Amino acid sequence: MPIEFTHVPGANGSFFYDFAETATKLSLIEDSGFRKLVIDDPAGLLSNMDIAAQTIDRTSSLEVVLTHWAGVVEPTVAARQLAALDRRGGGRLSLRMLSEPLQDSDAEARPVGHSVVWQRIDEYLVLLKRLWSNDKPFDHEGAFYSVKGGYVPRKGPHGADLAIRLGGQSGTALKVAGKHADVFELAAGSPEEVAQLMQRVRGAAAEHGRAGRLRFALPVRIRPEGWSGASDHKAIEVAGPPARLALSLLPYAALGIEEFMIGGIDRPSEIARIGRETVTLIANSLARREADTLPPGTFALRPFTEARVR
Numbered sequence: 001m002p003i004e005f006t007h008v009p010g011a012n013g014s015f016f017y018d019f020a021e022t023a024t025k026l027s028l029i030e031d032s033g034f035r036k037l038v039i040d041d042p043a044g045l046l047s048n049m050d051i052a053a054q055t056i057d058r059t060s061s062l063e064v065v066l067t068h069w070a071g072v073v074e075p076t077v078a079a080r081q082l083a084a085l086d087r088r089g090g091g092r093l094s095l096r097m098l099s100e101p102l103q104d105s106d107a108e109a110r111p112v113g114h115s116v117v118w119q120r121i122d123e124y125l126v127l128l129k130r131l132w133s134n135d136k137p138f139d140h141e142g143a144f145y146s147v148k149g150g151y152v153p154r155k156g157p158h159g160a161d162l163a164i165r166l167g168g169q170s171g172t173a174l175k176v177a178g179k180h181a182d183v184f185e186l187a188a189g190s191p192e193e194v195a196q197l198m199q200r201v202r203g204a205a206a207e208h209g210r211a212g213r214l215r216f217a218l219p220v221r222i223r224p225e226g227w228s229g230a231s232d233h234k235a236i237e238v239a240g241p242p243a244r245l246a247l248s249l250l251p252y253a254a255l256g257i258e259e260f261m262i263g264g265i266d267r268p269s270e271i272a273r274i275g276r277e278t279v280t281l282i283a284n285s286l287a288r289r290e291a292d293t294l295p296p297g298t299f300a301l302r303p304f305t306e307a308r309v310r
Contacts, residue, residue, distance in 0.1 A: 003253055003286055005279050006036035006065065006217065007271070008263035013042045015266050016051050023058045028268055030062045032275020033283070038096065038261065040067035049081060056089040064089060065165065067096045070124035075145055079131035079152045086156025093156070094163035094183070095128075097121055099173070118172045120144045125164060125180045133160035165217070169197065178204025183215045183259065188236050191251045194218065198255060217259035218252055222274060235263060242277030246285065253286055 007029045009015035016022050016039075029037060037055060041047045045068060052064045066085070068078070086093040099117050123142045130138065131152045140147040156162060166177040167185035177184055184201050186194055198216055205211045219235035222245060238248040249260060260282075265274050 003257075003282060004035040004259040005033055005275075006038060006259055006261045007034045007265075008038045008040075008219065008261050010263070010266050011040070011042065016041060019054055025266075025268060025271065026055060026059050026062065028271050029275070030059050032271055033279040034062070034262070034275060036063040036065050036094075036259075038065045038067065040096070045069060045072045049085065052085055052093070053088060056085065056092060061092075063092045063094065065094050065096050067098060069098055070121045071144075075124055075127040076131060076147060076150050076152075079128050080154075082128070082162070083132060083152050083154060083156040086158055086162060087154065091157035093158075094165060096165040096185075097125065097180075099168065114170060115172045118168075118170075118176045121166075122176045122179065125176075129160040132156065132158075132162065174200055174204040177201060178206075178210065179208050181205070182213060183217050185261065186216055186218045186257070188219070191255060194252060194257075195255050198257075215259065216255075216257045217261050218257050219261045219263065220249065221264040222262055222278070223264055235261070237264075242273065243281060245274075245278045246281035249282055250285060253282065254289075 015025070026037070039048050039051050039055065041051055048067055052066045055062065055064050064085075066082070068082075073081070082093070082095065099121060120143075123144050127140060127142075127145060127147060127150070130140075131150055132155055134151060137149040137151040138147070140150060163182040164180050165183040165185055166173070166181040167187065168174060168177060169187055178201065181201075184198075186197055189197065201216075202211045202214060205214050221235040221237045223237060223239040236252070238245050240248070252260075262274065265271050
């Protein structure tokens with residue numbers, strides 16, 4: 001399957017500060033070979049939804065990866081808002097669920113811990129999917145949410161099949177990801193470490209008969225030679241000219257990763273250069289590999305010295 005590239009704006013929020021300038025960047029991202037854009041604004045969920053709507057309106061094919069947290073908005077409200085965004089974009093929306101600590105008000109009712117956070121995410125996603133698929137109102141009484149007459153009259157194009165993105169490394173996180181994730185966002189590591197995590201995730205998904213549905217995405221921060229800046233994403237970090245960057249990522253692509261989440265390139269000149277050169281080089285290299293029917297892992301055998309794990 002062709003590799004996909006997703007643009008991840010910097011975490012300082014400046015990418016979306018001036019939306020007139022952002023519209024120019026969005027057009028450049030769309031034209032430079034990127035398929036998706038991650039929206040994870042420091043201002044939080046409501047800002048994310050507003051930015052997602054503007055991004056959808058100003059692009060024609062770019063897919064929007066909306067970062068979301070369980071508990072910030074009630075499931076019935078979130079389900080309506082997300083369905084509306086999905087309709088607005090004609091099916092160009094996916095949901096990226098991050099784990100966040102429970103709020104103090106929740107902590108009074110139950111101990112706050114890692115497993116509790118993921119249990120809430122699990123219940124939240126179950127409710128979203130029911131709300132996106134049910135044809136009549138339903139009631140729900142769970143550990144974290146109480147729903148009376150839950151119903152979303154206008155479903156999105158995907159319905160309950162809206163793509164869900166999750167990550168994590170603990171056994172608890174992988175159990176939830178195995179149940180719900182369509183795309184799993186991997187953690188930084190060597191090709192060997194990433195391969196081991198992919199195997200664990202597939203095992204968790206297999207328990208729900210979903211191993212074949214999983215796709216894997218790898219966060220990558222690009223730092224071409226001569227460009228500077230502190231890392232604000234936990235990701236594989238690669239440095240050098242476009243050809244070297246491409247060679248650095250090929251061992252990961254050979255593992256079966258189908259998406260690279262590219263951060264560190266927010267200036268128009270950076271976006272254009274990486275899109276024009278690195279993205280093209282990787283896509284062409286993988287196309288040649290498939291055409292030559294080389295066995296999986298061919299590129300993984302190359303000496304891997306360019307990438308640095310932060």
